[in-house]
Amino acid sequence: MNLAVVILAAGQGTRMKSRLPKVLHPLAGRPMVLYVVHTASALTALPPILVVGHGADAVRRVVGERARYVVQEPQLGTGHAVRQARSAVDPEVDTLLVTYADMPLLTAEALRKLMEVHRDRQATVTLLTVERDDPRGFGRVVRDGQGRIRAIVEQLDATPEQATIRELNTGTYCFDAAWLWEHLPHLRRNPVKGEYYLTDLIAMAVAEGRRVEGVPLEDPTEALGINTRVHLAEAEAALRRRINERWMLAGVTLVDPDTTYIEADVVIGPDTVIYPHTHLQGETRIGVECRLGPNAIIRDSTLGDRCIVLASVVEGATLEEGVDVGPFSHLRKGAHLARGVHMGNFGEVKNSYLGPGTKMGHFSYVGDATIGANVNIGAGAITCNYDGERKHPTVIEDGVFIGSDTMLVAPVRVGKGARTGAGAVVTRDIPPGSLAYGVPARVRRSVEGAGAPGSEEDRGS
Ligand code: UD1
Ligand code: CA
Numbered sequence: 001m002n003l004a005v006v007i008l009a010a011g012q013g014t015r016m017k018s019r020l021p022k023v024l025h026p027l028a029g030r031p032m033v034l035y036v037v038h039t040a041s042a043l044t045a046l047p048p049i050l051v052v053g054h055g056a057d058a059v060r061r062v063v064g065e066r067a068r069y070v071v072q073e074p075q076l077g078t079g080h081a082v083r084q085a086r087s088a089v090d091p092e093v094d095t096l097l098v099t100y101a102d103m104p105l106l107t108a109e110a111l112r113k114l115m116e117v118h119r120d121r122q123a124t125v126t127l128l129t130v131e132r133d134d135p136r137g138f139g140r141v142v143r144d145g146q147g148r149i150r151a152i153v154e155q156l157d158a159t160p161e162q163a164t165i166r167e168l169n170t171g172t173y174c175f176d177a178a179w180l181w182e183h184l185p186h187l188r189r190n191p192v193k194g195e196y197y198l199t200d201l202i203a204m205a206v207a208e209g210r211r212v213e214g215v216p217l218e219d220p221t222e223a224l225g226i227n228t229r230v231h232l233a234e235a236e237a238a239l240r241r242r243i244n245e246r247w248m249l250a251g252v253t254l255v256d257p258d259t260t261y262i263e264a265d266v267v268i269g270p271d272t273v274i275y276p277h278t279h280l281q282g283e284t285r286i287g288v289e290c291r292l293g294p295n296a297i298i299r300d301s302t303l304g305d306r307c308i309v310l311a312s313v314v315e316g317a318t319l320e321e322g323v324d325v326g327p328f329s330h331l332r333k334g335a336h337l338a339r340g341v342h343m344g345n346f347g348e349v350k351n352s353y354l355g356p357g358t359k360m361g362h363f364s365y366v367g368d369a370t371i372g373a374n375v376n377i378g379a380g381a382i383t384c385n386y387d388g389e390r391k392h393p394t395v396i397e398d399g400v401f402i403g404s405d406t407m408l409v410a411p412v413r414v415g416k417g418a419r420t421g422a423g424a425v426v427t428r429d430i431p432p433g434s435l436a437y438g439v440p441a442r443v444r445r446s447v448e449g450a451g452a453p454g455s456e457e458d459r460g461s
Pocket of ligand 1: 008009010011012013074078079080102103140154168170171197198225227
């Protein structure tokens with residue numbers, strides 16, 4: 001079988017009532033169209049042909065090199081859309097798998113089964129069908145007394161009797177390519193919608209005595225097609241269950257899967273425990289034996305093994321092994337917490353490195369800073385990194401003790417082993433081993449000598 005996959009994604013998606021093209025609406029954090037593109041790539045090495053139209057440029061930007069493109073302009077229906085793809089299909093191709101970009105939950109296994117039946121029965125057309133009580137506006141699969149498929153009737157054209165049929169068209173088909181190209185030009189516009197319906201080809205094949213087969217989906221949730229935002233939420237819930245089950249079977253504990261939100265591209269190590277109302281988003285990787293939540297939001301971040309994040313927001317950050325954060329802290333882009341860092345409550349770290357074993361327990365802001373190992377950042381200490389125009393760096397070397405409520409006015413460097421007194425406003429560099437205190441801070445040369453009269457030097461002016 002020489003196969004090409006054609007994905008239809010040109011429609012406007014009017015029923016979404018959105019300025020964003022329907023197929024770009026995200027599902028579990030990934031634009032809808034990428035699911036079908038991804039599934040197609042599991043079937044054949046050839047990139048799928050994506051028929052684009054409405055919002056074509058935006059769709060192209062998102063899908064990039066993962067597909068080849070054909071533009072359908074104007075959009076005159078699904079039959080018209082497939083016709084546009086002909087020029088992009090290699091003449092060697094003998095089988096065309098056509099599917100719709102608004103069916104993101106279909107699995108490669110279901111499509112493989114469709115292809116197998118199509119090949120084994122040497123059919124002209126084989127369609128993937130689904131049995132559901134709620135028809136969702138899908139086309140009905142009309143069979144005769146012997147159970148042979150006769151036609152697909154769209155909802156708007158169905159007789160009251162046909163409307164009760166439970167077997168529905170998923171919009172995914174295998175076609176004999178030569179037969180398809182020959183017959184597409186013979187489609188007529190549907191009188192109700194004025195479109196060329198791909199589904200009219202079924203009755204055409206039947207009328208010619210061709211073999212038409214149907215393959216029912218084993219799991220009807222795979223056919224949760226998306227036409228409205230109600231469908232979008234249903235598909236999101238189904239996908240969430242699928243993703244959560246996958247991680248549980250891989251050794252991750254989800255205390256309450258119904259309130260655990262893991263996006264499609266996240267990776268989680270075994271024996272990690274996730275508590276309710278936790279969101280893992282974007283390109284996030286979690287190590288083994290972590291404890292996340294309740295109420296954690298972690299986006300585009302990497303966490304090493306045995307990290308703890310409680311009721312906190314972590315975005316664009318890196319946490320090495322054994323870091324604990326929260327409750328109520330915020331790690332922002334470029335925060336890098338080395339092994340064993342403790343960051344307690346109401347802390348914020350942005351674009352900064354905190355060295356191994358450093359502690360920052362209460363009410364602190366650290367921005368644009370490089371902090372060494374085993375530093376203690378006292379309650380309420382702040383890097384004043386912004387002068388109203390520009391951002392400036394702070395450097396804190398190993399073993400420093402920053403007293404409570406210290407303001408570090410950047411650019412500034414605190415030398416190894418130095419200390420600051422409570423409430424110090426540090427405007428100058430502090431040499432290693434010395435103590436700075438007061439407003440503005442004065443420096444006492446060595447911490448050991450602290451209290452010895454005469455060792456004081458006024459650096460505050
Ligand atoms: C279609 C099927 C219906 C099936 C249902 C399953 C037809 C006529 N009907 O109905 O039998 O049960 O899907 O989901 O095929 N598209 C284009 N160009 C167009 C029109 C549509 O590329 O001119 C694309 C859309 O972007 C979408 C797909 O084709 O991805 C399906 O179009 P849509 O309007 O959603 O068809 P349905 O009404 O859902
Ligand atoms: Ca649809």
